[in-house]
């Protein structure tokens with residue numbers, strides 16, 4: 001750091017104080033000098049004047065004393081008495097002469113000199129008159145001539161000299177007066193000069209202080225404005241370039257602060273508005289842009305289209321290949337979408353999971369459909385991730401503004417409904433249609449109706465016998481739910497179970513079925529029938545961890561052993577998330593509950609995977625059984641499944657037995673249990689009781 005820094009606030013303040021002090025010191029010095037000069041000069045003048053007046057007065061006295069001595073000569077008769085008088089006269093004359101000489105020596109002004117000349121002349125006249133009178137006295141002491149000379153010459157000469165000396169004294173007084181006036185004027189001038197210099201010094205000091213204050217205050221004020229702009233979220237303000245060193249350091253610190261805040265704000269908005277995985281805008285940012293695009297489109301009367309896209313089979317990719325692989329797939333899809341949509345005005349966003357959305361500014365339904373086709377084509381070629389090929393398909397829903405709505409959330413919801421429709425219909429692309437919305441409106445009302453169905457006991461259980469081929473007896477039944485709708489009549493489970501699974505309401509239904517089934521077992525037991533019940537459990541039930549404890553509590557409540565119930569879990573439910581399903585099944589198995597894999601053959605499980613599950617039973621799906629006598633493929637599948645299951649220690653149930661031939665084929669292949677219309681349709685409890693008591697034995701005998 002430099003020792004003296006002229007750019008520093010400290011230096012500037014120091015300099016301004018020094019300048020003010022220097023100016024004031026200068027003014028004081030000048031004032032003191034002026035006053036000193038005036039007073040010294042005044043003092044000298046007064047002293048000189050006084051000396052001259054004293055000399056003049058002394059000369060006057062000497063002249064008068066001489067004249068007095070002269071007069072006394074006339075009174076002294078003898079000469080001896082006159083001699084001392086002569087000596088005195090000489091002394092006075094010498095003293096007068098000396099005074100005169102001094103006055104002449106110091107005479108300065110013209111009037112003074114002329115007055116002295118006159119005195120000198122009068123003195124000479126007086127001296128000669130005096131001499132003449134003395135000479136006459138010495139000749140004749142009573143001499144009247146001497147008196148005459150005295151009266152006519154000596155005295156007038158004395159008078160003239162005295163008057164001249166008076167003139168000199170008054171000239172000196174006048175001069176003294178003049179000097180005094182001059183002195184006063186000089187003092188006045190000095191005073192004015194001092195006031196002027198004082199004013200000038202203050203002015204210079206003030207000007208310097210103002211300039212320095214300004215050089216600090218102006219950049220500081222600009223810096224404050226700059227800070228206020230940053231506070232208001234604007235980063236384009238300009239900082240002052242100049243100013244003292246400390247202010248410059250401050251503005252530079254502000255500049256660094258701005259850069260820091262700006263980059264952090266950018267990062268925050270990145271986090272708030274970007275999907276961290278793909279770097280695409282997220283739902284919030286997409287919503288903002290959509291609102292903006294709709295507002296612009298309203299003004300310019302252009303259409304705006306929204307595409308919502310969902311990947312097919314993404315869930316299974318995640319489950320089979322792992323989440324890391326799923327993440328890579330999503331990144332790959334994001335890259336392809338961006339590549340297929342090079343227009344800057346189009347926004348590609350990731351809304352959630354495998355759901356993407358695309359905003360097409362100023363494109364109508366027809367153009368949007370073209371873009372959707374292009375996007376599907378861009379995804380059509382399989383992706384290679386970690387050396388593995390994956391085939392990703394997608395379903396796209398399209399909604400356009402103003403045709404399908406003028407509000408962002410509505411448009412997005414409608415594109416979503418269209419996407420659902422496209423997926424259900426497997427058409428790839430669907431444009432929104434009001435009929436699709438009826439579906440989703442229906443969803444809400446269906447859910448509340450279902451709730452009421454459970455609360456108001458509109459659900460009823462039918463039971464279908466599971467016949468044991470070995471004992472030729474029926475010792476268990478499958479509980480199958482139906483909905484006795486007050487207006488729509490009996491609704492089969494296919495029409496509401498998938499919906500209940502989708503909305504999570506299946507938990508309530510499952511709990512209801514378990515409770516009712518256990519109550520039914522107790523009731524049959526009282527009636528002398530020892531029947532077990534198989535209860536269907538869906539994939540969603542396995543997700544909730546409270547199922548095992550619920551089953552346990554209910555068994556305890558009804559006083560039943562766990563071996564009285566079988567829980568049927570569909571193969572696809574197990575394969576959706578094998579790890580989780582396996583854990584849930586293990587906890588259920590711990591209770592002692594029998595577990596069965598339902599609809600076997602419809603999923604993609606291998607027997608090896610099933611082997612790791614704690615299941616005791618396998619139900620071959622009815623689709624393999626219904627045409628068993630006529631379809632050789634089914635024959636092969638069913639026979640080998642029975643053999644494999646047996647080799648793994650599992651019992652086999654065949655469902656969907658509709659005729660005697662199928663029944664005997666299955667029995668012949670060693671199938672353990674059978675279920676089907678040929679044996680009995682699902683029946684309400686009272687009819688089932690009757691079936692069990694009467695018809696069953698006949699039926700089985702016939703088989």
Ligand code: C2E
Nearest residue numbers: 480481493494513536537538656657658675676677678682
């Ligand atoms: P599932 O568990 O495989 O039940 C067997 C289905 O096959 C029953 O249909 C039954 O009526 C039908 N079936 C039985 N024998 C024959 C036959 O010989 N021919 C034909 N064509 N069909 C036969 P349902 O009762 O309509 O049930 C359909 C599905 O609904 C069930 O399939 C099950 O997955 C589900 N479901 C039924 N009740 C419940 C329940 O309480 N909870 C859960 N989670 N799902 C249930």
Ligand code: MG
Nearest residue numbers: 478536568598
């Ligand atoms: Mg079942």
Ligand code: MG
Nearest residue numbers: 598599621655
């Ligand atoms: Mg089944």
